[in-house]
Amino acid sequence: MGSERVEEYLEAIFKRQAVETPVSTSALAEDLKVSLPAVTDMMRRLQEGGFIDYEPNKGVSLTGEGRRKAVSIVRRHRLWERFLTDILGVKWDKAHEEACRLEHAISPETEDRLASLMGDTDTCPHGHPIPDRDGNIRDQDVRPLSEFKPRQKVRISAVAREDAWLLQKVEKLGLKPGTVVSIESKDREGSMKLKLDDRKVVLEKDAARDLLATLLSTDEEITPEEEVPISALRAGESGIVKSYASGRGMLGRCLSMGFTPGSLVRMIENYGRGPILVSVCDTEVALGREIAGKIMVIRKRA
Amino acid sequence: MAESGGKAPVVALAGLPNVGKSTVFNLLTGLSQHVGNWPGKTIEQKTGMLRHDGLTIQLVDLPGTYSLTANSAEEQIARDYLVKEKPELVVAVLNAASMERSLYLVAELIELAPRLVIALNMTDVARQEGTKVDVKALEAALNIPIIPMVASRNQGVKALVEVIGQECIQPAVPRAVRHIEAGSETEGDITRIAQLLTDEDTDPYPRHWAATKLLEGDEQINKLLRERVSEGHWMEVDAFLTEKESAAITIAGLRYDWVRKILATVQQKRPIGQVSLTERLDRAATHPILGLIILLLVMGLAFAVVYGVGVPVQKFLQVSLVERVQALVFEQMTFLPGWLQGLLGDGVVGGVGMVLTFVPILLLFFLAWGFLEDVGYTARVAFVTDRYMHAIGLHGKSSLPLLLGFGCNVPAVMGTRIIESRRARLLTVLLTPLIPCTGRMAVIAVIAAAVFGGWAMLVTVGMIAFSLAVLAILGFALNRSVLGGKRAALMMELPLYHSPNPRTIGLGSWQRTAAFIKRAGTVILIVSIVVWVLSYFPGGSIEESFLADIGRGLEPLGKLMGLDWQIMVALLTSFVAKENTIATLGVLLGQESGGLTEVLREMLTPAAGMAFLVAQVLFIPCAATAACIRQETGSWRWMAFSIGLQLVLSLGLAIVVFQVAKLVGLGV
Numbered sequence: 028m029g030s031e032r033v034e035e036y037l038e039a040i041f042k043r044q045a046v047e048t049p050v051s052t053s054a055l056a057e058d059l060k061v062s063l064p065a066v067t068d069m070m071r072r073l074q075e076g077g078f079i080d081y082e083p084n085k086g087v088s089l090t091g092e093g094r095r096k097a098v099s100i101v102r103r104h105r106l107w108e109r110f111l112t113d114i115l116g117v118k119w120d121k122a123h124e125e126a127c128r129l130e131h132a133i134s135p136e137t138e139d140r141l142a143s144l145m146g147d148t149d150t151c152p153h154g155h156p157i158p159d160r161d162g163n164i165r166d167q168d169v170r171p172l173s174e175f176k177p178r179q180k181v182r183i184s185a186v187a188r189e190d191a192w193l194l195q196k197v198e199k200l201g202l203k204p205g206t207v208v209s210i211e212s213k214d215r216e217g218s219m220k221l222k223l224d225d226r227k228v229v230l231e232k233d234a235a236r237d238l239l240a241t242l243l244s245t246d247e248e249i250t251p252e253e254e255v256p257i258s259a260l261r262a263g264e265s266g267i268v269k270s271y272a273s274g275r276g277m278l279g280r281c282l283s284m285g286f287t288p289g290s291l292v293r294m295i296e297n298y299g300r301g302p303i304l305v306s307v308c309d310t311e312v313a314l315g316r317e318i319a320g321k322i323m324v325i326r327k328r329a
Numbered sequence: 330m331a332e333s334g335g336k337a338p339v340v341a342l343a344g345l346p347n348v349g350k351s352t353v354f355n356l357l358t359g360l361s362q363h364v365g366n367w368p369g370k371t372i373e374q375k376t377g378m379l380r381h382d383g384l385t386i387q388l389v390d391l392p393g394t395y396s397l398t399a400n401s402a403e404e405q406i407a408r409d410y411l412v413k414e415k416p417e418l419v420v421a422v423l424n425a426a427s428m429e430r431s432l433y434l435v436a437e438l439i440e441l442a443p444r445l446v447i448a449l450n451m452t453d454v455a456r457q458e459g460t461k462v463d464v465k466a467l468e469a470a471l472n473i474p475i476i477p478m479v480a481s482r483n484q485g486v487k488a489l490v491e492v493i494g495q496e497c498i499q500p501a502v503p504r505a506v507r508h509i510e511a512g513s514e515t516e517g518d519i520t521r522i523a524q525l526l527t528d529e530d531t532d533p534y535p536r537h538w539a540a541t542k543l544l545e546g547d548e549q550i551n552k553l554l555r556e557r558v559s560e561g562h563w564m565e566v567d568a569f570l571t572e573k574e575s576a577a578i579t580i581a582g583l584r585y586d587w588v589r590k591i592l593a594t595v596q597q598k599r600p601i602g603q604v605s606l607t608e609r610l611d612r613a614a615t616h617p618i619l620g621l622i623i624l625l626l627v628m629g630l631a632f633a634v635v636y637g638v639g640v641p642v643q644k645f646l647q648v649s650l651v652e653r654v655q656a657l658v659f660e661q662m663t664f665l666p667g668w669l670q671g672l673l674g675d676g677v678v679g680g681v682g683m684v685l686t687f688v689p690i691l692l693l694f695f696l697a698w699g700f701l702e703d704v705g706y707t708a709r710v711a712f713v714t715d716r717y718m719h720a721i722g723l724h725g726k727s728s729l730p731l732l733l734g735f736g737c738n739v740p741a742v743m744g745t746r747i748i749e750s751r752r753a754r755l756l757t758v759l760l761t762p763l764i765p766c767t768g769r770m771a772v773i774a775v776i777a778a779a780v781f782g783g784w785a786m787l788v789t790v791g792m793i794a795f796s797l798a799v800l801a802i803l804g805f806a807l808n809r810s811v812l813g814g815k816r817a818a819l820m821m822e823l824p825l826y827h828s829p830n831p832r833t834i835g836l837g838s839w840q841r842t843a844a845f846i847k848r849a850g851t852v853i854l855i856v857s858i859v860v861w862v863l864s865y866f867p868g869g870s871i872e873e874s875f876l877a878d879i880g881r882g883l884e885p886l887g888k889l890m891g892l893d894w895q896i897m898v899a900l901l902t903s904f905v906a907k908e909n910t911i912a913t914l915g916v917l918l919g920q921e922s923g924g925l926t927e928v929l930r931e932m933l934t935p936a937a938g939m940a941f942l943v944a945q946v947l948f949i950p951c952a953a954t955a956a957c958i959r960q961e962t963g964s965w966r967w968m969a970f971s972i973g974l975q976l977v978l979s980l981g982l983a984i985v986v987f988q989v990a991k992l993v994g995l996g997v
Contacts, residue, residue, distance in 0.1 A: 271578075278546065283400060284820060284822070309429060311822070313819060314820055
């Protein structure tokens with residue numbers, strides 16, 4: 028049994044434990060891009076080796092021994108990643124795979140050298156803490172960004188998955204770990220509108236779930252009235268258009284139909300399902316529910 | 330006047346959808362209209378002539394648009410026309426009952442049309458809704474001549490013609506272009522982008538305008554400039570655009586601010602609280618259940634009228650005209666060789682007759698449809714059916730061409746143009762041929778009556794339900810597979826209900842019917858002649874023809890469905906036009922004693938009869954429809970796909986139906 032494979036598995040279980048315990052085998056299969064039977068097979072062997080507790084149908088969790096071993100791998104992995112990006116200039120979306128290969132072939136001496144070379148950096152490029160020599164790992168009070176609410180100010184601390192596509196996207200949007208963002212609004216589908224220093228970006232729910240963040244403050248002073256999608260208005264209620272949670276595609280049409288910020292929208296018909304009928308600029312407009320869920324309004328008190 | 334020596338001055342009509350623009354256009358041009366397509370697009374282009382004081386003016390009806398940002402093909406056509414063709418004058422047709430929205434378009438037009446006249450239409454509706462507009466004050470505020478109109482009642486047309494004539498003979502000095510962002514923060518942003526571009530980059534569009542559209546996120550302008558501007562400059566432009574991502578909202582906001590500021594002084598509105606007639610009617614018409622019942626009643630009534638009046642007229646034409654001319658050919662023109670008589674009588678006259686006898690039914694159907702369209706009901710149909718269309722990946726607008734398909738699939742396929750998304754349009758085009766058209770209904774009625782006697786009515790209704798079920802399942806499947814599962818989004822204006830305008834309805838119906846005659850007519854005639862040749866040679870009768878050979882060749886396949894070769898041939902000839910099935914059966918089986926009905930009853934067991942009906946309703950689109958599919962999708966491949974799909978579907982399901990029916994004992 029290759030020790031590299033064992034290390035890979037332990038590492039994967041360790042990372043998954045941050046999200047769910049016990050870890051399901053299907054999640055592991057997905058993370059490691061291997062078949063489910065292969066995972067179950069390996070689970071049995073890891074259990075025999077005393078690294079994990081395995082309950083079929085429920086999942087696995089690391090034993091003390093397993094954790095120690097996993098943490099040491101994680102330490103080497105994250106040190107390598109730091110080295111690759113900071114010293115060698117490898118792109119952050121490539122560093123993970125490289126580090127996966129390098130982490131198994133390193134002696135404790137080299138590991139110490141690497142650590143001292145990297146000095147006081149205590150996280151990997153993706154924002155995860157690097158365990159110290161004794162296996163202690165700094166506790167982070169992080170939650171997925173998707174769990175925060177509008178008007179909260181948070182710092183992005185890490186990217187949960189080291190998926191190249193995701194990392195590229197995060198970089199492009201300027202949301203690398205360390206960035207401070209305010210959450211402006213959140214629509215029904217979970218898309219979030221974020222405010223950075225000078226710009227605004229829209230992040231879909233999936234991506235927001237993959238970003239880990241820490242709360243900095245909740246802006247209680249300015250308590251604007253709650254933004255709701257048009258589709259949340261009941262027949263007879265009115266709202267003032269505030270913002271759009273949709274991308275650019277529909278924006279032009281929304282604007283030319285009269286759904287501009289500040290315009291008054293009155294709900295004529297809303298049966299909870301199917302399209303809705305609103306009045307905007309003296310005209311009845313039919314809106315499919317998916318668009319109606321993306322135009323945000325402030326409900327007018329009757 | 331030296332400049333107008335050869336070319337007539339051109340006046341373009343611009344306006345939002347549902348503001349009575351076509352009515353105004355019809356009033357100005359009368360019958361001197363030419364209906365065609367905009368170059369390279371499947372969007373209708375109407376042009377016409379206006380004669381005034383010895384001057385001939387060419388009028389062009391631009392597609393109805395809400396703005397001039399390229400959100401749709403219509404908007405792109407409208408603005409490209411203004412920029413590239415530079416019409417002498419633009420007449421903006423506005424809806425007096427919806428000023429805010431109307432003036433938004435004016436705010437955009439001002440930048441591209443130096444000479445502008447406003448036709449303020451629907452002033453009667455505005456009055457009913459309790460809106461008052463001070464025309465003089467608005468004229469002064471905009472510095473644009475305004476003519477109040479009620480086009481549906483022919484009011485204000487003369488004044489409009491006067492002003493158009495005046496502007497064409499003695500053009501006013503073009504207004505200086507006033508930019509909407511003047512004095513706002515956005516002014517700097519637009520200037521900044523405009524400085525990064527050159528006039529050549531943006532040609533033929535004005536540079537300043539192109540810069541504005543870039544900020545508004547206009548994809549067409551963005552694409553054009555990305556190709557033209559040097560890479561270094563473009564990176565700078567692109568970075569700036571990313572930074573100013575919300576500029577589209579700001580600029581639209583500026584336009585609405587401008588509009589609202591003007592309206593504040595010139596418009597008086599009834600306080601909100603009173604519910605308009607349209608809204609009260611819509612509580613019923615758009616209700617999920619009540620609305621559906623109303624829809625069924627309305628459609629039922631429409632069909633009752635169409636068939637009640639149309640079928641007798643159709644029969645009358647068939648007997649008194651087509652059959653007489655055929656008799657003339659066969660009895661009087663005996664000097665011709667037999668085959669030529671047949672070709673003329675059956676091929677040509679039969680083909681022309683087929684088209685001709687269908688004209689009354691179609692004209693009536695289009696009149697009924699035009700009526701519903703003109704009073705504003707069809708938009709409600711789209712709304713009510715939206716939730717059901719969603720299941721098959723379409724939205725409500727697709728149900729309009731599908732309903733039109735009950736009349737004839739040809740205009741239905743053409744009618745898919747109202748759907749903005751190409752994907753949804755394609756899916757609708759592919760589904761349309763599954764709607765049983767009047768031609769197919771005629772065949773079903775005859776066969777069901779012959780085979781099922783007293784059960785005929787039930788079987789006919791069952792067949793309609795069956796083809797709609799197949800349509801739904803196929804739509805669901807195509808949406809998930811070939812067309813990749815993305816849904817179309819609905820955003821549609823529901824116009825105010827108003828009283829119908831006979832002229833608009835009449836002209837529209839006539840144009841649709843004419844399009845059918847032109848498109849379908851030629852195709853049907855050609856295919857009719859080809860099929861006749863196949864059915865005559867080499868043996869001199871249909872029993873010994875190529876067609877019969879093909880039919881006999883298909884007999885093994887036919888046997889699986891319990892159908893003889895004659896029926897397979899009849900099915901094949903329905904490619905000419907669906908109702909041809911009956912004519913072919915008449916030729917192949919009619920001579921025997923007892924007539925067609927008796928023979929069919931003898932020949933077809935209930936199982937085979939059922940299989941025949943299934944094959945018939947689902948069989949490949951007729952030649953005219955296929956030609957339209959090719960035209961509307963712009964692709965032979967999709968046409969072939971449609972034909973292949975329905976061939977497999979119709980024969981496959983007919984086999985299944987026959988085999989199952991036989992198992993349960995209906996095969997005797």
